[in-house]
Amino acid sequence: MSNSFDSVAGVLAAVGRDLGSTDWVRIDQARINLFADATGDHQWIHVDSERAKSGPFGATVAHGYLTLSLANLFMPQLVSYERLKMGVNYGCGKVRFPAPVRVGSRVRGRGEVVAAEAIAGDGVQVTVRVTVEIEGLDKPGCVVDTISRLYFA
Incomplete structure (x- = not known):
């Protein structure tokens, strides 16, 4: 991975850097159902395949928060840190869900240090x-500004 940082100065110098994109991940119904079970959100647009066929999206769709949570999967593919004593998720800035992620879609993360x-x-x-791109669509499924605090040795 070419996006590796080992110091505060290295991270500071990376502002504006395009981190590239990750591997594609298929969003299948099993993943959606597991997320529904974990969160208690069993709304029919997510878990009822038959009913969702006649719904607004023509199929079930991933929860917005499932799509958001993929940032955690994508970050280690986008960037690594050497000599890191500790790193913590500090939160998120702006989060948007421009397009639904239909079951069967493939998504990937694209990163930029902002x-x-x-x-x-x-x-x-x-x-x-982190922009969660949906294969074949112009609009992403999610755009999130992840905020981390990093402490180097």
């Missing part, structure tokens, strides 16, 4: 925008 600032304790707060 901000970074030094913080106390020899750390850096970095914002990486």
